[in-house]
Amino acid sequence: MKTYLDCIPCFFKQALFAARAAVDDEARIKAVLDKIGMLVSEIPLNSSPPETGREVYRTVREVTGVDDPFRDLKAKSIDKALALYPTLKHLLGEAKDPLKTAVRLAIAGNVIDFGANPDFQLEQDIQEVLQKEPAINHYQAFKEKLARAQDIVYLGDNAGETVFDRLLIETMGKPVTFVVRESPIINDATEEDAISSGLDNVAAIVSSGCDAPGTVLGGCSELFLAHFNKADLIISKGQGNYETLSQEKRPVFFLLKAKCPVIARDLGVKVGDVVIKDALPSK
Structure with a gap:
């Protein structure tokens, strides 16, 4: 299944939820969302949503330093x-x-x-x-x-x-x-x-x-x-x-x-x- 434009807000929602599960630090949570914002322009719509999801959660891990927020x-x-x-x-x-x-x-x-x-x-x-x-x-x-x-x-x-x-x-x-x-x-x-x-x-x-x-x-x-x-x-x-x-x-x-x-x-x-x-x- 390809990625639809409707998927993009969901990537932000999931990144915010995961970042908040990982840390209680608004500055780092904001940094996660900033990086996801930069990532959005690179999303190929012919790829599946989980392929982008992988990059979203890698970003959460890299910025927060938490490997398993959940x-x-x-x-x-x-x-x-x-x-x-x-x-x-x-x-x-x-x-x-x-x-x-x-x-x-x-x-x-x-x-x-x-x-x-x-x-x-x-x-x-x-x-x-x-x-x-x-x-x-x-x-x-x-x-x-x-x-x-x-x-x-x-x-x-x-x-x-x-x-x-x-x-x-x-x-x-x-x-x-x-x-x-x-x-x-x-x-x-x-x-x-x-x-x-x-x-x-x-x-x-x-x-x-x-x-x-x-x-x-x-x-x-x-x-x-x-x-x-x-x-x-x-x-x-x-x-x-x-x-x-x-x-x-x-x-x-x-x-x-x-x-x-x-x-x-x-x-x-x-x-x-x-x-x-x-x-x-x-x-």
């Missing part, structure tokens, strides 16, 4: 999700279609987003996603392709939602390679976060080699690309992964909640809609 918030979101884990596990045990419910729960976890939606309400969103019919619903195709899949790659997104990803992986009952960011970016999941969520007990954890808030294939490691290219099912969580992979002709299923009007428009849905999208739908 470390504490990530830990709290993981703890909050883990506290819900027993209840959600019981819910899956009672479900008529546990896989369908697990997919919905994985999407519900996508609300934990300090970049696009810092004012999320987790418990409320879980109920909403479970009850709301997806605007794009390729669940049946997902279920059928999962049954045949032998090599599954799962692209993680935010740290707290990895607990919900764990529930889906446990429900799928197949070997999975779970992919994390190379280094801290917004509140996206790193290897440390995935381990905190217990994902190392249910999946092999691999870094994408990329420090953007998405999967920019040109910046990924050879190890990750080997997994990506041989996978017969790729589960892509969240908006950042959609923005970077929406044009790829690979067996990808995008699981997300549309939190941004630009992404909602690109998908042809409304803000707040739930999406289960097959990148290669059957004709």
Whole structure:
């Protein structure tokens, strides 16, 4: 997905939020915004938003001297999700279609987003996603392709939602390679976060080699690309992964909640809609 002019104010908003999370120093926060202002003129609109997001967060790190502004918030979101884990596990045990419910729960976890939606309400969103019919619903195709899949790659997104990803992986009952960011970016999941969520007990954890808030294939490691290219099912969580992979002709299923009007428009849905999208739908 390309960058739209509407994305530019969002870059400033995210930079301000991240800088304030990093330091309590108005002068340094202003310096971050000044540098982002200079960066704007260099933004190529044919690149994906996460490619610019990578430069925005590098600027925040360089100016503030803080590598992981959201470390504490990530830990709290993981703890909050883990506290819900027993209840959600019981819910899956009672479900008529546990896989369908697990997919919905994985999407519900996508609300934990300090970049696009810092004012999320987790418990409320879980109920909403479970009850709301997806605007794009390729669940049946997902279920059928999962049954045949032998090599599954799962692209993680935010740290707290990895607990919900764990529930889906446990429900799928197949070997999975779970992919994390190379280094801290917004509140996206790193290897440390995935381990905190217990994902190392249910999946092999691999870094994408990329420090953007998405999967920019040109910046990924050879190890990750080997997994990506041989996978017969790729589960892509969240908006950042959609923005970077929406044009790829690979067996990808995008699981997300549309939190941004630009992404909602690109998908042809409304803000707040739930999406289960097959990148290669059957004709």
